[in-house]
Amino acid sequence: MSNQRIVPIPASSTSSAPQSLSPAILIYLSSIASNKLPLPYDQVQEFHSYLSTTSKPQDVRTQKPNHEATLDLHQLLQYITSGQGDAMIPLAEQDLSYPLSNYFINSSHNTYLTGNQLYSESSTDAYKDALLRGCRCIEIDVWDGESKSSSTEDNEKGEEKKHRLRPHFPHSFRKHSSSKDEQTAKTSAAAESLSLPTPWMSASTAARAEPRVLHGYTLTKEVPFRDVCIAIRDAAFMTSLEVHAGREQQEIMVEIMEQAWKGLLVRPAADEGEQLPSPAELLRKILVKVKYVAPEKVTAKVAKATKPSMQRKKSSSSSSCSENQGAESKAKTKKSSIIGPLSAMGVYTRSYHFKDLSSPEATVPCHIFSLSEKKLMTVHESHGPSLFSHNRNYMMRAFPSGTRVSSSNLDPAVFWRKGVQIVALNFQKYDAGVMLNAGMFAGSAGWVLKPKGYRGNRQGQHAAVSEESQSDAIIHRTMSLSIEFLAAQDLPLPTGDRKPKGFNPYVKCELHVESLEERTGEAIEGGGKSKDGEYKHKTKTHRGTEPDFGSEAVHFSDVPGVVDSLSFVR
Numbered sequence: 141m142s143n144q145r146i147v148p149i150p151a152s153s154t155s156s157a158p159q160s161l162s163p164a165i166l167i168y169l170s171s172i173a174s175n176k177l178p179l180p181y182d183q184v185q186e187f188h189s190y191l192s193t194t195s196k197p198q199d200v201r202t203q204k205p206n207h208e209a210t211l212d213l214h215q216l217l218q219y220i221t222s223g224q225g226d227a228m229i230p231l232a233e234q235d236l237s238y239p240l241s242n243y244f245i246n247s248s249h250n251t252y253l254t255g256n257q258l259y260s261e262s263s264t265d266a267y268k269d270a271l272l273r274g275c276r277c278i279e280i281d282v283w284d285g286e287s288k289s290s291s292t293e294d295n296e297k298g299e300e301k302k303h304r305l306r307p308h309f310p311h312s313f314r315k316h317s318s319s320k321d322e323q324t325a326k327t328s329a330a331a332e333s334l335s336l337p338t339p340w341m342s343a344s345t346a347a348r349a350e351p352r353v354l355h356g357y358t359l360t361k362e363v364p365f366r367d368v369c370i371a372i373r374d375a376a377f378m379t380s381l382e383v384h385a386g387r388e389q390q391e392i393m394v395e396i397m398e399q400a401w402k403g404l405l406v407r408p409a410a411d412e413g414e415q416l417p418s419p420a421e422l423l424r425k426i427l428v429k430v431k432y433v434a435p436e437k438v439t440a441k442v443a444k445a446t447k448p449s450m451q452r453k454k455s456s457s458s459s460s461c462s463e464n465q466g467a468e469s470k471a472k473t474k475k476s477s478i479i480g481p482l483s484a485m486g487v488y489t490r491s492y493h494f495k496d497l498s499s500p501e502a503t504v505p506c507h508i509f510s511l512s513e514k515k516l517m518t519v520h521e522s523h524g525p526s527l528f529s530h531n532r533n534y535m536m537r538a539f540p541s542g543t544r545v546s547s548s549n550l551d552p553a554v555f556w557r558k559g560v561q562i563v564a565l566n567f568q569k570y571d572a573g574v575m576l577n578a579g580m581f582a583g584s585a586g587w588v589l590k591p592k593g594y595r596g597n598r599q600g601q602h603a604a605v606s607e608e609s610q611s612d613a614i615i616h617r618t619m620s621l622s623i624e625f626l627a628a629q630d631l632p633l634p635t636g637d638r639k640p641k642g643f644n645p646y647v648k649c650e651l652h653v654e655s656l657e658e659r660t661g662e663a664i665e666g667g668g669k670s671k672d673g674e675y676k677h678k679t680k681t682h683r684g685t686e687p688d689f690g691s692e693a694v695h696f697s698d699v700p701g702v703v704d705s706l707s708f709v710r
Contacts, residue, residue, distance in 0.1 A: 169220075190222065231582070242590050243419060243587040285351050390478065406487045416506060431491045431492075537564060538560045551573060629686045630686070631687070647678060648677075
């Protein structure tokens with residue numbers, strides 16, 4: 141078998157390059173070097189550009205690019221295994237001086253989950269994984285914590301009260317959840333490693349309850365909010381808070397964030413209400429996206445919340461115990477209000493409830509609307525041009541439907557083409573949506589400047605929502621594309637498969653481009669759900685881990701509606 145590998149790669153090549161070549165690949169490379177299989181002229185130019193920067197003048201055989209000249213095989217090997225010979229064109233240096241609304245931002249949905257939406261684990265590792273993959277906006281669902289001094293029985297009862305689905309699932313789903321002691325130890329160790337203050341301890345109890353992160357009303361396992369804040373502090377850019385915690389727990393949330401993100405939180409500026417800052421102005425900072433509550437409303441809600449409790453005190457002698465318990469139970473199930481100090485942390489990213497695009501909130505410079513994929517498609521069909529125009533100057537976030545229990549994803553390209561900056565995906569599911577997301581942000585720092593026609597005013601001076609559509613905003617081209625497949629080596633076998641002879645690989649190639657319905661405001665096929673590209677081909681099936689595709693080519697001819705930076709090959 142040793143004669144199956146010949147011609148070692150030159151030592152100057154990258155460490156990730158294969159150390160030897162299969163016979164099929166060597167034959168094709170030799171044919172390219174001898175000009176029997178000629179390279180396109182632009183690739184010959186790239187090759188000679190590489191030689192001029194890496195070789196001594198006397199080592200370069202042809203000083204000027206010559207389409208008909210032969211190439212040195214070893215120099216060719218050096219080129220194709222170098223960074224300059226990478227199939228990915230390096231991303232141009234990003235201009236980070238535009239207001240934030242002019243960028244697409246790499247974003248995650250329910251970042252804490254490691255699997256499905258019903259009974260998977262929550263983990264700080266899921267946050268670390270997303271951040272390492274370039275994610276810049278993560279989501280944290282926060283719920284009331286439980287006292288660490290509670291008994292196991294009390295904890296289970298509390299779980300069943302707060303997660304109504306749990307009694308309907310087998311107890312075996314719950315048995316592998318981490319214990320409270322383990323979570324407490326992890327929290328203390330994480331805090332100690334960053335020299336953070338020790339959590340406040342009540343005089344009347346062993347330890348206070350602190351907020352926790354989980355997917356509510358499901359069997360998903362929790363992780364302490366404090367642990368999450370510590371885990372993301374060094375790499376997060378924007379945190380999207382979904383707050384289900386009560387007022388007291390919200391106060392603890394503010395305290396934890398102030399401690400864990402000390403020196404990193406964005407503080408209000410004098411012109412906060414006038415324009416959005418640029419990414420360049422927000423480097424090494426953490427933005428908090430949270431529901432906005434006007435200061436006067438906060439005061440009114442506090443007064444309203446105080447009044448009933450005073451009335452209950454006065455009438456306690458004549459009220460039955462069961463009536464009081466019923467009132468308290470009713471109050472607990474009511475959705476929590478956001479306290480002033482927490483709402484104030486939403487600097488430049490104030491989350492408003494979406495009514496419509498003509499509401500007063502739609503022209504507040506620092507507002508951000510969060511819409512489900514289904515709701516956003518409805519707005520696209522009813523007010524497509526207004527939606528596109530809004531997203532030129534103002535922030536919007538799209539997230540997967542709640543029915544995606546397997547953590548599947550929407551088609552992010554559909555929403556990017558509507559100008560949506562933050563398209564949140566379930567990173568734990570590596571499907572077509574996540575692949576397109578990886579393609580969009582490859583080589584970037586997690587944000588990509590929108591195409592020119594998709595941008596708003598550079599100075600951040602926001603105009604009224606206009607009726608200009610995405611069809612008018614940018615030139616759409618017709619494209620023809622051919623891809624030739626030569627050979628492959630060292631393909632990994634599927635999990636559990638150990639016999640290469642039973643492995644039958646092929647290459648599937650898809651184009652994801654803008655559809656006519658996206659430009660005209662008509663209903664989009666699939667409603668923005670992640671799906672195969674409209675244009676797709678695949679090669680013949682071969683056998684083994686080193687297939688020779690025989691120069692088979694796939695052709696995409698006269699594909700309309702192409703915007704280069706918003707079209708994808710998968």
